[in-house]
Amino acid sequence: MIDLHSHLLPGLDDGPEEVSETLEIIKEMSSFGYIEIVPTPHKFHTLFNPDPNIVMGRISAINKTMVRRFSFEYMCNLQKIKALSDHREFSRTKNGYKIIMVEFSPFVGKKEIENSVFSLNAGGFIPLLAHIERYLKDDEFWLELKKKYKVFFQSSVRTLAKASFHIKKKQVIRFLEKEIIDNLGTDLHRASQLESVDKGLTFLKNNFSGYGKDLFSDKFLFENS
Numbered sequence: 442m443i444d445l446h447s448h449l450l451p452g453l454d455d456g457p458e459e460v461s462e463t464l465e466i467i468k469e470m471s472s473f474g475y476i477e478i479v480p481t482p483h484k485f486h487t488l489f490n491p492d493p494n495i496v497m498g499r500i501s502a503i504n505k506t507m508v509r510r511f512s513f514e515y516m517c518n519l520q521k522i523k524a525l526s527d528h529r530e531f532s533r534t535k536n537g538y539k540i541i542m543v544e545f546s547p548f549v550g551k552k553e554i555e556n557s558v559f560s561l562n563a564g565g566f567i568p569l570l571a572h573i574e575r576y577l578k579d580d581e582f583w584l585e586l587k588k589k590y591k592v593f594f595q596s597s598v599r600t601l602a603k604a605s606f607h608i609k610k611k612q613v614i615r616f617l618e619k620e621i622i623d624n625l626g627t628d629l630h631r632a633s634q635l636e637s638v639d640k641g642l643t644f645l646k647n648n649f650s651g652y653g654k655d656l657f658s659d660k661f662l663f664e665n666s
Contacts, residue, residue, distance in 0.1 A: 442657035443477045444470065445531065446514065446542065446571060446595060446626025450499040453482045454489040456630045460502055467507050469635045470627075473642060475657075477507060479531075481542055484513035485521050493529060514542045514571055517557050523564050532662045534567065538591065540662050543568040547575055551582055558590045569593040569662075572628060574600055574609040574616070583621060593623040593661065602640035617649050625656040 448456035449466045457463045470478055482496055483489040496511055512529045515522055522528070522541070530539035543561070545554060554576070561568050573583060573594050586592060596613045603610040616622045625645070627638050645656075655661070 442475045447629045450480045480511045481514040485516040485518045538567045540567045544571040567591045572597045595624045597628045598625040598641035599637040601644040602637040623661045
């Protein structure tokens with residue numbers, strides 16, 4: 442399994458402060474069955490905007506067998522994203538589209554999401570939208586967005602560890618039933634969240650074993666674009 446969403450690199454954003462905690466996370470993730478973790482530090486966040494060279498320095502201090510590359514989780518600032526010369530994209534399509542992870546404010550409106558995806562496509566990007574359940578938009582909105590634009594959807598596996606009546610968990614379950622989720626990430630920030638990753642993986646295995654096996658790879662980045 443590959444995790445395409447984490448904040449485990451020490452001293453970069455709101456993840457661990459010490460290398461020791463990062464190494465603890467890596468060890469536990471390996472025991473869950475992950476063979477690679479792709480860190481995605483916050484970029485253009487109000488508080489965080491790490492330089493790629495600094496990120497590489499953090500990677501050099503940890504276990505490279507599990508962490509070999511990185512990307513960013515971009516706060517959706519179209520002007521700043523388009524101004525970069527090096528996006529550290531997950532991959533590029535045959536047509537040259539750059540695949541990057543994008544997040545929004547929790548209070549974003551539907552129109553802003555749609556306009557942003559349209560503008561990103563026009564600028565040569567295919568966004569992987571992080572934790573879409575966070576924005577509390579109706580299912581039909583996401584279905585229509587996927588029909589109209591080049592876009593991938595990611596939800597957090599930790600959401601599946603929440604109580605059965607939790608609104609976000611119920612929505613992720615519906616997304617999984619409709620098979621519109623392309624990837625499940627951990628969105629891990631601290632070692633204390635590892636238990637919820639384990640519980641979320643167990644829930645998925647018990648309820649979505651067939652579909653779930655494809656949600657922890659990066660092959661969709663190449664096959665579906």
